[in-house]
Amino acid sequence: MKHTITVLVENEFGVLSRVAGLFSGRGFNIDSLSVAPTNEETLSRMTIVTRGDEQVLEQINKQLNKLIDVIKVIDFTDESAIEREMALIKVTAEEESRAEVLRIVDIFRAKIIDVTPKSYTIEATGAPAKVDAILELRPLGLKEIVRTGPVAIGRGAKGWKG
Amino acid sequence: MKMNGARILLECLKLEGVDTVFGYPGGTVINLYDELFSFKEIRHILPRHEQAGVHAADGYARATGKVGVAIATSGPGATNTVTGIATAYMDSIPLVIITGQVPTALIGNDAFQEVDIVGITRPCTKHNFLVKDVKELAAIVKKAFYIARSGRPGPVLVDLPKDVQIAIAEFKYPDSVDIRGYKPTIEGHPRQIEKAVAMMLAAKKPVIYVGGGAVLGNAAAELTTLARRLGAPVTTTLMGLGSFPEDDPLSLGLLGMHGTYYANMAVTNADLLVAVGARFDDRVTGKIATFAPHAKIIHIDVDPTSIKKNVRVDLPIVGDVKGVLARMLKVVEEQGDKVAEFKQAAGHWLQEIEGWKDKYPLTYKQAASVIKPQYVIQKLRELSDDDAIIATDVGQHQMWTAQFFTFTKPRTLLSSGGLGTMGYGLPAAMGAQAAFPKRQVIVVCGDGGFQMNLQELATLVQNRLPVKIVILNNNFLGMVRQWQELFFDKRYSQTCLELPIDFVKLAEAFGAKGFQATKPDEVEGVIKKGFKTAGPVIMEFKIAREEKVLPMVPAGASLNEMVLNA
Numbered sequence: 001m002k003h004t005i006t007v008l009v010e011n012e013f014g015v016l017s018r019v020a021g022l023f024s025g026r027g028f029n030i031d032s033l034s035v036a037p038t039n040e041e042t043l044s045r046m047t048i049v050t051r052g053d054e055q056v057l058e059q060i061n062k063q064l065n066k067l068i069d070v071i072k073v074i075d076f077t078d079e080s081a082i083e084r085e086m087a088l089i090k091v092t093a094e095e096e097s098r099a100e101v102l103r104i105v106d107i108f109r110a111k112i113i114d115v116t117p118k119s120y121t122i123e124a125t126g127a128p129a130k131v132d133a134i135l136e137l138r139p140l141g142l143k144e145i146v147r148t149g150p151v152a153i154g155r156g157a158k159g160w161k162g
Numbered sequence: 163m164k165m166n167g168a169r170i171l172l173e174c175l176k177l178e179g180v181d182t183v184f185g186y187p188g189g190t191v192i193n194l195y196d197e198l199f200s201f202k203e204i205r206h207i208l209p210r211h212e213q214a215g216v217h218a219a220d221g222y223a224r225a226t227g228k229v230g231v232a233i234a235t236s237g238p239g240a241t242n243t244v245t246g247i248a249t250a251y252m253d254s255i256p257l258v259i260i261t262g263q264v265p266t267a268l269i270g271n272d273a274f275q276e277v278d279i280v281g282i283t284r285p286c287t288k289h290n291f292l293v294k295d296v297k298e299l300a301a302i303v304k305k306a307f308y309i310a311r312s313g314r315p316g317p318v319l320v321d322l323p324k325d326v327q328i329a330i331a332e333f334k335y336p337d338s339v340d341i342r343g344y345k346p347t348i349e350g351h352p353r354q355i356e357k358a359v360a361m362m363l364a365a366k367k368p369v370i371y372v373g374g375g376a377v378l379g380n381a382a383a384e385l386t387t388l389a390r391r392l393g394a395p396v397t398t399t400l401m402g403l404g405s406f407p408e409d410d411p412l413s414l415g416l417l418g419m420h421g422t423y424y425a426n427m428a429v430t431n432a433d434l435l436v437a438v439g440a441r442f443d444d445r446v447t448g449k450i451a452t453f454a455p456h457a458k459i460i461h462i463d464v465d466p467t468s469i470k471k472n473v474r475v476d477l478p479i480v481g482d483v484k485g486v487l488a489r490m491l492k493v494v495e496e497q498g499d500k501v502a503e504f505k506q507a508a509g510h511w512l513q514e515i516e517g518w519k520d521k522y523p524l525t526y527k528q529a530a531s532v533i534k535p536q537y538v539i540q541k542l543r544e545l546s547d548d549d550a551i552i553a554t555d556v557g558q559h560q561m562w563t564a565q566f567f568t569f570t571k572p573r574t575l576l577s578s579g580g581l582g583t584m585g586y587g588l589p590a591a592m593g594a595q596a597a598f599p600k601r602q603v604i605v606v607c608g609d610g611g612f613q614m615n616l617q618e619l620a621t622l623v624q625n626r627l628p629v630k631i632v633i634l635n636n637n638f639l640g641m642v643r644q645w646q647e648l649f650f651d652k653r654y655s656q657t658c659l660e661l662p663i664d665f666v667k668l669a670e671a672f673g674a675k676g677f678q679a680t681k682p683d684e685v686e687g688v689i690k691k692g693f694k695t696a697g698p699v700i701m702e703f704k705i706a707r708e709e710k711v712l713p714m715v716p717a718g719a720s721l722n723e724m725v726l727n728a
């Protein structure tokens with residue numbers, strides 16, 4: 001079972017290492033992890049995508065909460081959150097393929113952010129599944145890709161400060 | 163008042179009620195030791211190894227219930243503390259470890275005696291701190307003690323760079339602590355407690371299974387009252403020993419790998435298991451799939467991560483065990499007739515348990531010519547003071563002590579349960595003796611584990627700590643040998659210690675006394691003489707070399723698949 005967990009932590013050195021160490025030390029999976037400061041400068045917010053059965057996920061939540069530097073853990077179920085991920089993709093774009101790349105970029109509502117005579121660099125944002133889909137550009141010659149990993153926010157009016 | 167960081171630390175320790183610290187000086191704590199030189203309110207004990215210093219602080223903490231404090235220098239001093247810290251972490255012992263660190267400007271430069279001890283101890287501390295600014299020091303020490311002793315206790319490390327010890331700041335100790343990410347749940351949910359009592363009173367075959375949490379949470383009195391009020395049998399883990407008097411007919415003794423036949427049978431046949439401050443360790447459960455197969459499980463623990471970690475739980479109660487048990491007792495008192503009905507049903511259950519007790523009591527075969535270790539433990543019990551503190555090392559002697567000593571009071575057994583640290587016993591006893599100079603403190607060791615920290619004989623003699631050291635000498639690493647005998651076709655790979663050591667002479671070399679018994683009829687005399695002799699004493703017993711700890715549940719087997727005679 002895939003889960004997206006948001007963790008509000010103290011914005012201090014060593015906190016990322018505590019969280020990452022917890023996952024590796026207890027054999028939990030991390031599919032992706034993104035972290036950045038929030039609007040409150042003493043807080044950072046992590047989004048972790050992980051997998052496991054119900055018991056493992058319960059332990060992950062409890063163990064995260066047990067860390068002194070962790071202030072809040074939000075375990076999003078599928079429908080309760082909006083997830084977005086960004087990818088930067090460098091593709092081969094020469095003569096006949098240039099138009100094809102542009103068409104795909106258009107379909108995915110992505111953007112070209114760098115151009116050379118032989119390549120395009122694309123910025124694509126969307127739900128993780130959309131980013132997966134745009135990687136179907138592969139036959140056109142994928143040179144390099146970097147993904148941020150998803151970030152998530154709850155649906156509805158309610159907001160978590162920080 | 164303005165003072166340097168080293169002095170601020172000492173003032174903080176004093177305000178936390180610390181009267182004794184165990185520490186070892188070095189380059190990055192030399193400023194701290196310079197302040198300590200004229201600071202008379204804190205007694206400093208110098209062990210001969212930093213690992214022993216931490217074990218001593220741990221023994222001090224287990225025996226007193228207070229936070230133990232140890233100091234070490236940076237680099238090798240700090241890494242030497244790691245085994246001690248991990249030992250305390252596994253058994254939830256409150257410690258504050260102060261390590262020196264190279265000056266902040268040098269951190270990360272591979273400076274002399276630099277090591278990232280905060281990084282190294284991250285997975286084996288409850289929390290740790292690197293102090294970067296002297297202005298934060300007092301608040302960090304306050305937090306360290308609060309975190310160490312509250313909730314599920316544990317060790318906290320404070321890494322203190324040399325320049326921070328020298329820097330000057332205004333000293334003000336905070337009155338209170340507020341850590342937004344740390345709010346342990348202390349009070350058990352009243353509805354859950356009511357449900358738990360209802361489940362208990364509906365049970366026909368209940369067993370109360372008690373772990374170290376009952377000792378650490380000072381819940382022995384509440385536990386004993388509740389169990390007796392209900393007439394429910396009680397089994398304890400190694401860490402739980404002493405929380406319920408083992409001379410009570412309701413006591414089933416130890417459960418698990420070397421538990422009693424009747425405790426393991428009771429758990430296997432129970433219809434309700436009430437876990438109190440216990441964490442379903444693999445040495446307790448055996449094969450998880452067949453553990454307590456007929457039982458509903460109530461689990462009371464202050465640490466929510468312990469609940470549903472290893473076994474399914476029907477009713478979790480997160481909270482301090484002392485408060486929860488007291489509340490349960492109150493609810494029980496409101497039930498009236500139901501308690502009488504319950505006691506009647508439990509009476510049949512107790513009879514069934516009596517049958518198991520009669521069938522396979524905890525026993526051993528006495529021999530005329532060779533000393534049986536179990537006999538030594540029984541004699542120790544008989545001849546020691548009622549409030550004696552017993553430390554053990556790790557291995558066969560530890561299990562024999564757990565099985566045969568009959569513990570009746572909390573905080574009278576100091577033993578490394580979770581980590582199973584050989585070399586723990588002697589320094590832990592040293593720490594307990596430092597806390598209670600007038601009480602009898604006895605450490606039971608094997609000849610293997612004793613040699614892992616025997617340098618502490620010097621600390622005992624120097625500080626007039628009259629620890630009585632019992633060595634059950636089989637010239638083997640006995641527990642591993644036992645496994646090799648049972649599961650590896652007697653291929654005793656590297657478990658025979660071969661070189662016979664003259665422990666009597668060894669004691670004398672350190673200025674202590676030593677006595678030896680080689681025959682059963684000498685046991686009592688040696689113990690009496692040892693107890694009567696002032697100062698630290700080694701009592702060495704040459705025991706039956708291939709005696710085994712039984713019963714034994716082989717690793718991975720079910721609790722009712724015990725090896726009873728082998």
